[in-house]
Amino acid sequence: MDPISELENKTIYILREAHNRFKNTALLWSIGKDSTVMLWIARKAFFGQIPFPVIHIDTSYKFKEIYAFRDRYAREWGLDLLVSKNEAALRAGMSPQKEKFACCHALKTEALKSTIHERDLKALFLAIRRDEHGIRAKERYFSPRTLDFQWNYKDQPAELWNLYQSEIGKGEHSRVHPMLHWTELDIWRYVEREKIPIVDLYLAKNGRRYRSIGCASCCSPVDSRADTIRKIVKELETTRVAERSGRAQDKENAYTMQKLRSLGYM
Amino acid sequence: MSRPLLKVALVGHVDHGKSTLLGRLLLDTHSLPDGKMKEIKSISKDLGKEAELAYLTDQFREERENNMTIDTTQVFLKTQKAHYVIIDSPGHVEFIKNMLTGATQADAAILIVDVLEGLQEQTRRHAFLIDMLGIKKLIVVFNKMDLVKYEKAAFVEKKAALMKFFRDLNVQPLNVIPVSAKESVNISKKSPQTRWYRGPTLLEALEALAPVVNSSRACLRFPVQDVYEIQGQKILVGQVLSGQVSAGQRVMLLPSMQSAAIRSIEAFGKSPKKAAAGESIGLVLKGSVPVSRGEVIVENKCSLAPTTCFSGNVFWISDLPLKVGAPVTLRCATQELRGRVTGIRNRMNSSTLEVLEANACQLKVNETGAVSFVTEKPAIVEGSGPLNGLGRFVIEQDLRVQGAGIIS
Structure with a gap:
């Protein structure tokens, strides 16, 4: 089997395993490339009928292209789309102009928290990858979170072979990471192979493109001439620029990501 | 072109230099993004320490402050010839479960031993576990050769003790290499410091490891993961563990020992004629056979008994x-x-x-x-x-x- 199919088959196994073991699950779709690929594979795993809601955590500061893409494919793919917003924080004026850590925490983590509680979700699919960030490289495929959302990273459960930990305590939930073993390059090769639609912010315009997308105010483009998926693959085969170099949250401090994640950030 | 990936666990006793060796491998293979070493130097400075290669993978604040790996990490490494996932492990006895978490994903292992300290408690335990997990491809490196001025005698003495332990375990390493992760000796290039050593560098030894291939000649094993009802059809989903399955094939369900036939193999939007080891697929059986998660589909004349x-x-x-x-x-x-x-x-x-x-x-x-x-x-x-x-x-x-x- 070719290496990309191997990654895909493992992801399908994990999606099906978590759906079986946790029953009440949901998939987090940021509309970025990784979660769009995860969604694509989930459609395969469940034969086109994804049996759980797809959640978009909407900070209201996303790129307009993201909203257009979301609405189009939610319709085309027949998704049970759930848009989750921290309305109270937005009314109180929370924005990226304030402190970025506080903004990420309120508009993403807190919004997610309330959706998990409202829906009594037992597991959440997230498309994080090990090669994105050193902290994410330490994650398990099935990673329990406590009632108050804490990630007990100092005492993670053993995860042996493909026998995943799915027992959780009352009020806890599990973060399931079906894309953990993919690299950025794998993602693009797969997008190319499968012809997966992707937000066009990733494609170069006027010599610049986004390698990682989120809120418009906190992402900056990188210099690039890659205006097709093929060219993105070529570019990544030789680049030495870090993928998240344009993401503000990674830059503030060496441990911002650890702190955000230990509080329940994705 | 994407290449097969070899997963290599890095194991050994605490402070023998696993994370430093991994940092060295990343640096010597140019696998780091621009600016990464600058970031590491500034973090080291903030902690009042010398620039530490181990901080490339020891990402938790607690790991850096205490100079100790707590949890396993997987990083990607590219050489001219092959692609690797290197799985770092903690060397402390308290974190054996994290070491096992990493090692159960590996196809090969590098056992690192401090040439001054020789075999220690976790060197032996990790070697035992690597053997127990069926990982036969084992490379040993004796690290910190710089601390013994690259003298052959120190290496030979510690190697003899290791080989005796390996005989008790019935383990045969592929290579035993004297290295210095800190000074980059025998990692990616040979050094005049160890002229007496004629074997490969660590990267050469890694590149000589062949990727693992699944044999399709093995007997069919298909553990049922779940049963979906889709458009009135009952689909048994799962990943083929070994062998292959084809449409029309007679099979047996265990433990019930019922015999059945495969009506079709299902993937989203297609019905392949066959599926082989590693494929996550769906099977539809002929007739109505009650099946649930945990049952295993095997060939019709399989002798496997519940x-x-x-x-x-x-x-x-x-x-x-x-x-x-x-x-x-x-x-x-x-x-x-x-x-x-x-x-x-x-x-x-x-x-x-x-x-x-x-x-x-x-x-x-x-x-x-x-x-x-x-x-x-x-x-x-x-x-x-x-x-x-x-x-x-x-x-x-x-x-x-x-x-x-x-x-x-």
């Missing part, structure tokens, strides 16, 4: 001992088996390999032994080694994985 009594070599990771008579939940492929421990033989220290008791009533943390079980429902297991999904299992107690086992 059993409620079996034993396995167990490594115990929990601080609370495993006791004879205790209730346990075993997980093997997609089977969930409730049962009891009926006996523990040859309780052994997994580091010294000393047999502590021939017949024991309990197995303590980091000990290993032959444990027998009786299960409520019949189990489908086979003593065909740790590389087979039906040949290995985990033991859960109090909702957590507390031990690992290989069917004997």
